[in-house]
Every structure is written in structure tokens, then in C-alpha cells.
Amino acid sequence: MPLRAKVASSVSRTAAALSRAAGRGDGSVIGGWIGLKIDPDLLAHLSAGRAIALVSGTNGKTTTTRLTAAAVGVLGRVATNSFGANMPTGHTSALAKAGSTPYAVLEVDEHYLAQVLEATEPHVVALLNLSRDQLDRAKEVAMMAQLWRAALVRHTDVRVVANADDPMVVWAATPPADPARGINPPHVTWFSAGQRWHDDSWVCPECGSTIQRNGDQWWCTGCALRRPDPQWVVEDEGVLDPTGAWHKVSLQLPGKVNVGNAATALAVAAEFGVRPVDAVSRLGIVTSVAGRYAQVDKDGRNIRLLLAKNPASWLEAFDMADDAPTLLSINARDPDGLDTSWLFDVDFAPLRGRQVLITGDRAYDLAVRLDVNDVPFQHVRTFEDAIRSVPPGRLEVIANYTAFQDIRAELDRVN
Amino acid sequence: MSTESLRIVWIYPDLLSTYGDRGNALILARRARQRGMPVEVMEVRSDQRLPATADIYLVGGGEDGPQALGAQRLIADGGLHRAVAQGSVVFGVCAGYQLLGMSFFAKGVQCRGLELLDLQSDRGPSRAVGELAGEIDPRLGLPALTGFENHGGRTHLGPEVSPLARVSAGVGNDGSTEGAWRGKLLGTYSHGPALARNPALADLLLRWATGAHQLPPLDDTWSDRLRSERRAAVAAARA
Numbered sequence: 001m002p003l004r005a006k007v008a009s010s011v012s013r014t015a016a017a018l019s020r021a022a023g024r025g026d027g028s029v030i031g032g033w034i035g036l037k038i039d040p041d042l043l044a045h046l047s048a049g050r051a052i053a054l055v056s057g058t059n060g061k062t063t064t065t066r067l068t069a070a071a072v073g074v075l076g077r078v079a080t081n082s083f084g085a086n087m088p089t090g091h092t093s094a095l096a097k098a099g100s101t102p103y104a105v106l107e108v109d110e111h112y113l114a115q116v117l118e119a120t121e122p123h124v125v126a127l128l129n130l131s132r133d134q135l136d137r138a139k140e141v142a143m144m145a146q147l148w149r150a151a152l153v154r155h156t157d158v159r160v161v162a163n164a165d166d167p168m169v170v171w172a173a174t175p176p177a178d179p180a181r182g183i184n185p186p187h188v189t190w191f192s193a194g195q196r197w198h199d200d201s202w203v204c205p206e207c208g209s210t211i212q213r214n215g216d217q218w219w220c221t222g223c224a225l226r227r228p229d230p231q232w233v234v235e236d237e238g239v240l241d242p243t244g245a246w247h248k249v250s251l252q253l254p255g256k257v258n259v260g261n262a263a264t265a266l267a268v269a270a271e272f273g274v275r276p277v278d279a280v281s282r283l284g285i286v287t288s289v290a291g292r293y294a295q296v297d298k299d300g301r302n303i304r305l306l307l308a309k310n311p312a313s314w315l316e317a318f319d320m321a322d323d324a325p326t327l328l329s330i331n332a333r334d335p336d337g338l339d340t341s342w343l344f345d346v347d348f349a350p351l352r353g354r355q356v357l358i359t360g361d362r363a364y365d366l367a368v369r370l371d372v373n374d375v376p377f378q379h380v381r382t383f384e385d386a387i388r389s390v391p392p393g394r395l396e397v398i399a400n401y402t403a404f405q406d407i408r409a410e411l412d413r414v415n
Numbered sequence: 416m417s418t419e420s421l422r423i424v425w426i427y428p429d430l431l432s433t434y435g436d437r438g439n440a441l442i443l444a445r446r447a448r449q450r451g452m453p454v455e456v457m458e459v460r461s462d463q464r465l466p467a468t469a470d471i472y473l474v475g476g477g478e479d480g481p482q483a484l485g486a487q488r489l490i491a492d493g494g495l496h497r498a499v500a501q502g503s504v505v506f507g508v509c510a511g512y513q514l515l516g517m518s519f520f521a522k523g524v525q526c527r528g529l530e531l532l533d534l535q536s537d538r539g540p541s542r543a544v545g546e547l548a549g550e551i552d553p554r555l556g557l558p559a560l561t562g563f564e565n566h567g568g569r570t571h572l573g574p575e576v577s578p579l580a581r582v583s584a585g586v587g588n589d590g591s592t593e594g595a596w597r598g599k600l601l602g603t604y605s606h607g608p609a610l611a612r613n614p615a616l617a618d619l620l621l622r623w624a625t626g627a628h629q630l631p632p633l634d635d636t637w638s639d640r641l642r643s644e645r646r647a648a649v650a651a652a653r654a
Contacts, residue, residue, distance in 0.1 A: 132433065140478045202429035208484055210429065210462045338545065339563050341607030344435030364641035368611050371637050372441050
């Protein structure tokens with residue numbers, strides 16, 4: 001590593017430690033920010049010599065990154081940004097902090113994938129899904145898919161692990177070959193992890209025709225785009241690998257969506273030569289991810305925290321939650337997106353019959369939504385009030401980003 | 416009304432549904448049912464023919480590509496024009512509002528609109544994102560409009576339409592007026608589930624569709640609280 005990079009890396013670690021000591025967060029952003037000021041190429045320098053996997057998509061990337069790091073850990077030490085700091089500053093900080101490691105697994109915000117591909121020259125990139133998320137500032141779905149595709153054309157030597165169930169991802173992962181310019185499509189391994197949310201992929205990104213679905217299958221009615229045959233498939237409580245062997249997946253994380261994330265993690269690890277039979281048991285040691293799925297006992301209530309940031313992840317959260325009293329908390333601060341319109345893209349009917357409490361800055365938006373949805377609810381001002389309003393036993397908490405952080409702070413629990 | 420039940424058509428949810436647009440269909444249906452009206456909601460996808468005999472048509476928001484495609488297919492289909500000629504109600508939101516006009520811009524190209532409202536849309540200097548509020552045309556007898564807007568367009572009204580509202584916060588058409596209406600056609604930049612914050616506007620559409628001069632009042636506790644909270648937030652942001 002050049003001297004400048006060494007200095008930058010060291011200062012970055014110090015800044016992160018200072019930030020933590022001052023109680024100003026976990027330091028995973030500030031450290032990287034300072035390091036990149038000293039050496040703009042620091043991320044590339046820190047990446048050199050490591051075998052790197054990038055994990056990107058709208059949903060599930062933090063959890064999948066954590067599971068992938070656990071799986072790749074079979075081979076040796078793995079650097080990872082497991083606090084969800086998923087932009088280049090977070091990557092820089094994570095790699096600087098980890099020191100020299102043979103492997104790194106990095107969660108990447110979908111908007112930064114092109115930039116991070118460029119800087120880190122990864123061995124493999126995992127593309128999970130693309131759906132609507134914070135539309136007041138995020139790129140619209142088709143535009144995001146286009147950016148991914150353009151980035152992959154420039155890195156056709158990277159191995160891609162991609163979701164066969166998401167038409168937007170399939171299209172992004174299969175840029176056309178251009179042999180005249182020496183461009184060949186990247187090598188793609190497909191996984192199928194199931195997908196509940198379909199409302200962002202009715203229109204073909206290639207030709208604009210309607211996409212038809214039948215069971216797991218989907219195909220464009222106007223061009224050749226269709227679901228590729230997946231090599232890794234979720235089946236029952238386990239994963240079928242490309243050889244046809246089935247591996248039982250026993251996770252401490254709830255929901256079918258996390259079995260899908262586990263399948264993705266095994267597929268990514270396999271690109272490094274990890275056999276699924278060696279990695280699958282390591283996935284069970286992951287208990288919570290940046291506070292998500294954490295369980296906290298307080299006043300006789302067993303409180304479980306589920307993060308749901310956009311329509312697709314709300315559907316998954318309802319699948320994970322037990323039939324128990326449920327607190328929903330909604331904010332619309334900058335990190336959440338300022339627009340609450342998406343509440344009407346979520347069908348809250350699965351909550352009928354449960355005791356439902358609502359809170360958060362934007363509880364009234366949620367109240368109107370639940371009213372229209374015929375889901376009875378009670379509005380509470382504080383998290384304390386919510387706990388007092390439910391009987392002892394399980395309380396499921398489903399919250400969007402800053403609402404989730406507020407409740408975590410209130411429970412005084414840092415993962 | 417055309418038949419025994421109130422028929423609501425949500426036009427092209429596969430193309431024009433970006434911001435919880437489903438909400439408007441759900442809200443209209445619920446408010447009608449609460450008044451004892453039987454309701455039928457039809458979701459008509461862009462590869463299906465549009466029925467010309469429904470009472471209320473909803474056109475939602477969308478990205479540039481789907482907006483242009485939606486307009487092309489609606490022009491080719493002709494069902495919405497026949498419905499309007501028979502006196503149906505049309506409610507357009509954001510991209511759905513623009514495409515009811517004479518022309519609009521998508522992906523840098525001027526596209527032909529449905530020519531149902533005398534207005535033209537082009538690109539503004541910046542994207543309008545944030546709270547939108549305004550006093551509604553007094554002839555409609557409605558309380559203030561409140562909503563959220565997110566669009567890059569600016570809309571210029573011709574003499575045959577009236578502005579829906581005078582802007583007090585946000586941009587709307589051009590920073591001065593917001594939305595437009597003529598007869599039983601109404602469009603707004605208040606995007607997505609615009610009716611969630613404006614139940615009186617939902618009732619106006621139901622009155623237009625049914626011919627009722629009045630509808631029995633409903634319990635709007637939660638939307639009233641939401642409206643005052645948003646009004647306070649807009650005032651606080653300005654202070």
C-alpha cells in the first residue's frame with residue numbers, strides 16, 4: 001500500500017474510534033469519510049489483494065451480507081460492513097478497521113454499485129432485487145436496472161450471482177454481448193429465493209411489453225426476456241445446490257425471506273470455493289443483524305424488532321411476525337423518505353385479528369391507511385405506552401428506518 | 416349511474432401505479448360502501464380493453480416510459496373518450512393528470528395527450544418534491560387541498576379548464592396554480608393516494624358520479640387529524 005494510503009487508513013481507524021468513544025454513532029461512516037479525504041483512492045488500495053464479494057439490491061442486503069460473511073468465513077478472515085454503512089465511506093472504514101484479510105463481503109447501496117465495482121474490482125457481485133423504495137429521492141426502478149446493466153458491461157470479468165425471480169435483476173445482469181468491442185456478458189449464477197412483490201415488474205425493461213407470470217415462471221410477451229433456470233433454489237426449509245443436493249437451513253432469523261437470503265449467501269460463497277455442506281451450519285450462528293430481528297425482554301414482554309422500509313419488505317415482515325400483538329411505527333424523516341404514499345401499496349389485511357398499535361411521527365398517515373384497510377388499531381404516543389397496552393408475552397414491532405432506530409435507542413440496545 | 420352498482424375503473428395499474436395509487440380506488444370504494452352503495456372496482460391492465468361504461472376512471476402516476484406508453488394505448492383504445500362523452504368521472508394524478516391534457520414531455524420528447532383537458536405540460540427548471548397545499552376553487556365547495564408532489568413537469572392551463580387550487584405551498588402546475596378541472600374531469604399533482612388526505616374531494620367525485628347533491632357524513636377523525644398535522648408541518652417549515 002502506498003504511504004499516503006497507509007496514513008489515510010490509519011487516520012481513518014483513529015477517527016472511527018474517536019467517533020465511537022464520543023458516542024457519535026459506530027464510527028463506520030466518519031472514519032471512511034476522513035480517510036477518503038486524505039487518499040481518494042483509499043478504497044481501491046484497501047481492496048487490493050483481497051477477494052471481494054459485493055451484495056446489492058433494494059431489500060435484504062444487510063442480512064445477506066452478514067450471512068455471506070459467515071459462509072465465506074469457512075475459508076479465513078472476512079472484512080465486512082455489518083452495520084449497514086453501505087456507501088464508499090462505510091466500505092473504506094470497514095476495510096481499514098479489519099486490517100489485512102484475505103476476503104471481504106461488502107453490502108453496497110444500489111445507487112453506488114457502479115462506483116464500488118470500479119474501486120474494489122470484486123470477484124463476485126450478488127444482485128438481490130429491485131423494487132420501489134423512497135421514490136422522493138431514489139432512482140425509479142427501471143432507471144436503477146439500467147445503471148446496473150451499464151456498470152456490468154464495464155466489468156464483464158466479474159462473476160454475478162443474481163435473482164432469477166426478479167425480471168429487473170435478470171435484465172440488468174444480462175447485458176448484450178458485443179464481441180466486436182471485446183465485451184462478453186458476465187458469467188451469471190442464478191438463484192431462486194421466491195418473491196412476494198411483483199408490482200414493479202409488470203412491464204418489460206427491454207421492450208415495454210407486458211410480463212406474464214404463471215407460478216414461479218415469468219416471461220415477456222414481446223421479446224426473449226424470461227426467467228432463467230436457477231442453479232440454487234429454496235425448497236422447503238432448505239436449499240438445493242447446483243448438484244441437486246439439498247441442505248437443511250436452520251436459522252435463528254425468522255421468515256421464508258431469510259431462507260432465501262441464506263441460499264444467496266451459499267451461492268456467493270460457492271464462487272469462492274466454499275462447499276455449501278461446510279458453510280450451512282455457520283449460518284445458524286447469526287442471531288440479529290444491526291438490531292434487526294433482535295429480541296429484548298422488558299416488563300414481561302418479549303419484544304422482537306423487525307425493520308420494514310418499503311412495500312416489498314412489509315410483505316416479508318408480515319410473513320415473519322407471529323400472530324401476536326403488533327406495534328407499527330412510521331416516520332418520514334430524510335433517511336426514510338419524506339413521502340408516505342407507499343403505505344397504500346401495502347395490504348395490511350394479514351394483521352386483522354391481532355391487537356394492532358400504531359405510533360411514530362407519521363402515525364396518522366398509517367391510521368388513515370389502516371382505517372381504509374379495515375384493520376382496527378389503537379394509537380399510542382410512546383413506546384412505553386405501547387408496552388403497557390399489551391399483555392405479557394410477545395410484542396412484534398415493525399418499523400421503518402428511523403422509527404426502528406428510535407425504538408432501538410429506547411431499548412438501549414446496540415447490536 | 417350506469418348500472419346497479421357504482422363502477423370504478425383503475426386504469427393500467429401495470430403502467431400507472433408508482434406511489435400507492437391503489438389508495439384512491441380503495442378510498443372511493445370504501446366511502447361509497449359506507450353510504451350503502453354497492454361498488455365494483457375493476458383493474459384494467461394495459462393489454463386489456465377499457466370498458467366505456469364505468470362511472471369513475473382513475474389514472475395514476477408513472478415514470479416517463481410507462482406514461483408515454485399509457486397515453487398511446489389509451490388513445491388507441493378510445494374507451495376513455497367514449498366514457499367521457501357519456502358523462503363519466505375521470506380523476507388523474509401526476510403523470511395521469513398530464514396525459515389527460517393536449518401534450519406532455521416524457522424522456523425529452525413531446526408526446527400527444529388524450530386531449531380531454533385544455534392544458535399542456537413541459538419540463539420545469541427543477542423537480543418539484545415536497546408538500547403541496549392550496550385553496551380549492553370556491554365553486555367546488557371543498558376545504559383546502561393537501562398532498563405530496565414529486566414531478567419534473569410544469570403545466571400550462573388553457574381557457575377551457577379552471578385551476579383546481581391556488582398554491583399556498585409547493586409548486587403544483589407552476590408555483591401559482593395547481594391541478595385543473597372541467598365538467599367531471601379533475602386532475603392534480605397531489606400524487607399517489609391523494610384522496611387519503613382529501614376525503615371531501617373523494618366525496619365530490621362520488622357526488623359527480625351519482626348525481627347526489629349531498630352524501631351522508633362519515634367519521635373522518637383520522638383524516639382530519641392527518642390534515643391538521645400536515646397543515647401544521649407546512650406552516651412550521653415556512654416559519
